[in-house]
Amino acid sequence: MSDSARIWILIAAVSVGTFLIRYSFIGLVGDRAIPRWAARMLRYVPVAVMPALVAPLIAWPQATGGETDPARLLAALAALGVGIATRNVLASIFGGMAVLYLTLWLVG
Amino acid sequence: MDHDPPDLTRAFRLGIRDGLPFLIVIVPFGMLFGVLAGEAGWSLTEIMAMTILVIAGASQFTALQLLSEHAPLLIAIVTALAVNLRLAMYSASLAQYIGATPPLGRVLAAYCLTDQTYGISMTRLARGPELTPRERLAHFLGGAVPVCIPWYFATWLGTALGSAIPPALALDFAAPITFIALVGPGLRTLPQIAAALVSVVVALALAALPYNLWLLIAALAGMTTGALTEIWLERRA
Numbered sequence: 001m002s003d004s005a006r007i008w009i010l011i012a013a014v015s016v017g018t019f020l021i022r023y024s025f026i027g028l029v030g031d032r033a034i035p036r037w038a039a040r041m042l043r044y045v046p047v048a049v050m051p052a053l054v055a056p057l058i059a060w061p062q063a064t065g066g067e068t069d070p071a072r073l074l075a076a077l078a079a080l081g082v083g084i085a086t087r088n089v090l091a092s093i094f095g096g097m098a099v100l101y102l103t104l105w106l107v108g
Numbered sequence: 109m110d111h112d113p114p115d116l117t118r119a120f121r122l123g124i125r126d127g128l129p130f131l132i133v134i135v136p137f138g139m140l141f142g143v144l145a146g147e148a149g150w151s152l153t154e155i156m157a158m159t160i161l162v163i164a165g166a167s168q169f170t171a172l173q174l175l176s177e178h179a180p181l182l183i184a185i186v187t188a189l190a191v192n193l194r195l196a197m198y199s200a201s202l203a204q205y206i207g208a209t210p211p212l213g214r215v216l217a218a219y220c221l222t223d224q225t226y227g228i229s230m231t232r233l234a235r236g237p238e239l240t241p242r243e244r245l246a247h248f249l250g251g252a253v254p255v256c257i258p259w260y261f262a263t264w265l266g267t268a269l270g271s272a273i274p275p276a277l278a279l280d281f282a283a284p285i286t287f288i289a290l291v292g293p294g295l296r297t298l299p300q301i302a303a304a305l306v307s308v309v310v311a312l313a314l315a316a317l318p319y320n321l322w323l324l325i326a327a328l329a330g331m332t333t334g335a336l337t338e339i340w341l342e343r344r345a
Contacts, residue, residue, distance in 0.1 A: 006181050007154050010171055010188070015161035017189045023218035025199040030214070031207030031241075038200075040338060041331040044303045045201040046230045047291055048330025049194050050223065051304040052311035052323055053166075054287040059312060063280040072281055079285050083292020089231070090129040092289035097132070100281055 071107060075100035119243035123250020126228050129289070131254050134224065135262040136282040141168055142266020143273060148176045152267055159263040163256060164222060165283065167191040190319040197327060198226040202248070205233060209245040217245060220252035227290030228255070234294055298341065303334030 034042075058076040060066040079096025086092070138159070145155045150172075162168055167188040174184035198221055206217060228251035229244070239247060266273070273279065295301055307330030314322035 001181070003149070003175075004151070004154070006175060007150060008157075009181060010175060010185055011154070011158050011161060013185045014167060014171060014188045014192075015158075017185070018162055018164055018167065018192045018195070019218060021189070021192050021195050022199055022221040023215065024196050025203040026206065026214045026218050026221070027211070029200070029203050029207065031203070034200075034204075037335065039204065040335040042197075042201045042204060043338075044299065044331040044334030045197045045327075046227060047295065047300045047304045048307045048334060049197055049323075049327045050227065050287045050291045052307040052326035052330060053194070053223070054284045055308040055311045056315045056322075057284045060315075061280065061284075063275075063278065072278075072284070075281065076284060076288060079288040080292045083289055084295055087293045089289045089293055090132075092292050093129055093132050093285055096285040096288060097282075100278060100285075104278060 071100055071103035074103050114240045114242045114246075116242060116246040119239060119246040120250035122232070123228070123247040124253050125250075126232055126247070127225070127251035127254040130224050130228070130286060131258055133282040133286040133289075134255055134258050135265075136277065136279040137165055137286070138259045138262025139266030139269070139273065140279040140282070141165065141172070142263040142268075143270055143279075144169070145172055145263075146267045146270050148172060152264075155263060155267050156260070160260055162188075163220065163259065164192050164195070165259075187319055190321075191323075193320065193324060194327060195221055197331075198223075202226060202229065205229075206241055206245045206248065208241045213242075213245045213249070217248055217252075220249070220256045222255065223287060223290065224255045225252045227287075231290070231294055299334045299337035302337045303330040306330050306333040 054076075058072060059068060061069050061072050063069075064072075075096045078099035079092050082095030083089070083092030141159060142155060145158070150158075158168055158171075162171075170191050171184050171188040174187060175181075199218070202217070202221065206214065225248060229248045232247055232251075233239070233244065291304065295304060307326045310329045311322055311326035314325055316322070317325070
């Protein structure tokens, strides 16, 4: 199979599959009632999924070949600290990026 | 309960405004995909088809890497879909809020359901004002405007500029910062903090598991922790 054929089959399969994953509950379950315990667990989706997603990226960044990087670690802590202190998304992003660039510049 | 007539335009605009901060991180993240896919020899058509049809950064990077390593096609597809399984959790969570809206709107919402659009919506719902289901959908779709459309353009820009982008820009770290910015400002209650801590610890401990299993297990562990802590607090009160 040519590289291009492989790419197109992948795009087709992943886009259809991903749409079905996204549509699953919003589309098929809709507003049907779900058990109370399930609703309780779903309340914690944001704080359970995203920290898990991000933790390995911070601990072992790909850009440094998986080696823990002080600049990226500090930037992550800054984004978290500023986010909690200010409750502001923009401040959190700016805080993180500022510390990242500053530390990279100081170290590099 | 009486509600004022739904003001969809206002909710949609509020969504756009809530989503705007993410431009700062969406653009570098999208550019990075364009750069890497271009370097891997993908054509512009292939890159843009992927970024518009799949529109899920983490799985795009995963699929790209696996194809470049000449992994079997089926493995690349299954792994990319496994990375996106977390979106089913977002879908289940979001259905609680917009499940009662017209089907076409929900198809659109499903298409642009990402970490960012979901996070923008949840942050607003936690903060108020109270919105009707249709207003929530309008707000969600508004939030998708500054996330999804710049994602396409950024990918294209990354492909066009290619390796002219200096590595010192550390484009890779835009994604982690986004996720932190999505969660940090909303961390308030003890169950939320406990859920986040447990999910981080489990994710790091199980990071070696294949097919993103570590993420799904860590997420379930975090959600269970949150729910149990909530029950414990209720009983104590």
